[in-house]
Amino acid sequence: MYKFGGWYQKNSINYYMSKGVVSKDEDYSQWYNDLVIKADMAEYSPVKGCMIIKPYGYSIWEKMQAVLDVMFKETGHVNAYFPLFIPKSFLSKEAAHVEGFAKECAVVTHYRLKNDGEGNIIVDPDAKLEEELIVRPTSETIIWNTYKGWIQSYRDLPILVNQWANVVRWEMRTRLFLRTTEFLWQEGHTAHATAEEAIEETEQMLNVYADFVENWLALPVIRGKKTANERFAGALDTYCIEALMQDGKALQAGTSHFLGQNFAKAFEVKFTNKENKLDYVWATSWGVSTRLIGALIMAHSDDAGLVLPPKLAPIQVVVVPIYKHEEELENIAAFVKGLTAELKAKNISVKFDKRDTHRPGAKFAEYELKGVPLRVAIGSRDMQNGTVELARRDTKTKETVAQEGLSAKIESLLEEIQQNIYQKALKFKTENTTEVDTYDEFKRLLDEQPGFLSAHWDGTPETEQQIKDETKATIRCIPLDNKQEDGKCILTGKPSSQRVIFARAY
Amino acid sequence: MYKFGGWYQKNSINYYMSKGVVSKDEDYSQWYNDLVIKADMAEYSPVKGCMIIKPYGYSIWEKMQAVLDVMFKETGHVNAYFPLFIPKSFLSKEAAHVEGFAKECAVVTHYRLKNDGEGNIIVDPDAKLEEELIVRPTSETIIWNTYKGWIQSYRDLPILVNQWANVVRWEMRTRLFLRTTEFLWQEGHTAHATAEEAIEETEQMLNVYADFVENWLALPVIRGKKTANERFAGALDTYCIEALMQDGKALQAGTSHFLGQNFAKAFEVKFTNKENKLDYVWATSWGVSTRLIGALIMAHSDDAGLVLPPKLAPIQVVVVPIYKHEEELENIAAFVKGLTAELKAKNISVKFDKRDTHRPGAKFAEYELKGVPLRVAIGSRDMQNGTVELARRDTKTKETVAQEGLSAKIESLLEEIQQNIYQKALKFKTENTTEVDTYDEFKRLLDEQPGFLSAHWDGTPETEQQIKDETKATIRCIPLDNKQEDGKCILTGKPSSQRVIFARAY
16 A cells, blocks of 8 residues: 555545645645545545545435436437447557547456465466457447447437446546546447437537536536547547636536547448448447536535535535433424425435534534535524524525424525525636637736636637647637637737637646 | 457357247257347447447346345445555455455556557557556455545444446356356445444345345345355355256355455454454445346246346336328327326336337237337227237236226236246246255256255365265355254265255356
């Protein structure tokens, strides 16, 4: 374990438990890391770049999966499962694809360990694979090799398949949830008879992602297309949704690719079309990952801890009893039992924390840290008065309300909190999206008030690269709803017909 | 692809689609393989030993996951996720554990590919890992290394965590679902303050598995303990459920292990107990896998195809219209619309197959092959008479029933089918479980009427091994509800106090 050295030790749970959460303004990056670890979302593992998703963090992923899975099925998709390993030769079949992924592949070369006779476990040199296997960084190649056997005619199309899986991309600089060597995701892979139908699917899934991120993560996004430089390796067009984090950096929250006939050509997947002619099949792929959990944390949280939108919060309401004597607790517990039943009937998750090992104040801080949207505190006086104290995590406001009608009140408050978190993020995004017309202003804003910068660009990869080299800002996307507008490229002054969105990004 | 040669080609879908399903009595093994492939459950992949789980097969896994996940949560467990990779040194820390898994480990040695300058993609020799990583064959080691950071005192216990994941065990002889190099499973890993509590957990989870397999897969099992020879590598006790397949071979359907303090000692996981003394933590682990889908197919199916218990069938009811003219179909469709709504309200999944590209007979054969429990056929005369034809997959019986009250009739029939499939399997198990008192009889039955053989054994690993070497039969388990009974070992004649269950096994 210690051979992983400083990295592991410095990031171990004990290291963090001994310190508070650093403030967001002081060190945004450290604040994020502290939050993830102190709120029990995830921790680093001894395998470099891989994380352990702890139960609290994983339960958010489970909620995301459940919602997305329904959305995928409602749009006609089914799930399947393809192998973890991809023969090296498969990856090489699509030139741009292998170019994009070769540098970050985990390679399996042997299939056995053995005892060397001196008590050491070593890799058995006699168990070398004839052809190395790549741990999938994405599954286009193995899936299109499979589709070859599934498709003969247009009657076999479309194929609308999704896979929930783990993938591995060997990352040198990692960050919990946002960029890890192994991550969990879903990858949709569809096959179509026409380019139009494939493009329609690509756009449909982008809209599914945008709806999900806006309505469930309470995070407004820009829907757009990537420039050629930023496209998925092997795609003709990459659509994306881009969100803005509280430090003004962009985060790509989901992508949907129109792959054209590239993979069909690489794997010789042809079909007989309605005109009885042979043609290559048209493809899309689309994915979101556990990165979304990172976006969720970064976008809404504050110095006291997570702020979770109610729709994805593992615990939506926590009830903390305040009492001195056991009889008081019994009295409170009887009330809470009824409340819990009412809330469960409304599909609201509630936790009654009656631990006698922690004071109410410590419990308040714990649930604040964990981002529980609503806290109900009940003491003996409340029981006499028929009231409770309700505290909102998002606004940090408290009010005393009647016990009568409490579950209905909670239900509407949760709705309101979800909306409020979204509106706050939307306001932030609006205030931090700026039209810029000169390169000096562009650079000044990146340093002084980073955010989405809407600027003219001459459309060349060279200009895009030079801006990136000089400012670390990339073109996040060309928005789908862009208005046409004459202007001049901020770098070269050459003519441009539309603005694009620049930002520094995660 | 062709480098995988005969194996892949011979097992490709096209190879099978051109042939019928071989009869069960003629070649049981081939019958099983044909069924899996022709019913669209799974197919072989070009990665040796790895399979592709097709949408129809995967939807059964999704149903299994959904039910088990609720059962796990009802017994207090939560889900989490640990890394796919395990440092080689971790695996070596528990001596019996590494001994058990070393021979079947996929080993990652490099983390990058590169272009060799002549257009070939090769493994980059400069990207060799300092320590090799093992693709998890099971996660005890990485999880217990993590638990070390989670546990200080008895107040941190128990930890009740489950993981849904893929694992890899390099198998030389594979069989779809039953034994594959990569498979999907869940693995529970719990930590306890006392041996008693850990044993109670081990037994609880065995009972969860047995309930699930009996009530959902409609498959009766024997609950028992493994002998020392057959234990999980690193366990003090392995509990198992054993089911009987139609060829008289046993199939281990789930295991639950009492790991004692072995992994806590290997990873130095100590806690302060209630008496304020340091002690090692007690462990369990338990798992079931996609192997269950293989058991489901093998146990109930026949020469015409799958026979799926309604509770796990992806499609529970299929409706096939029989018509000549478009107006007839419209009439039928209007009725089916109402029926579908009624069935959906009862949570019964129904498919209306109105494809005009297939004749009714072809559809009947297809759903028979796919094991759909109930088929409703409706023609124009049925519409006039207010009737439908109902066909059961399990008994292959047909009856004409009234349209009125049809959804209630279907609901109760599905219940009846579930029970009937279970009772049939129970009868088979009872008839093929035989008490045997001599070795000659034992060997004769194994050849002539294989099944569970209940026999006396002297309790030594040597005798167990000799019987295995001579007959290929292993001790499947020592049943938990065993009655004590004096007898003599069938091989050595030495005294024995209880019978154990022998069988040849998958």
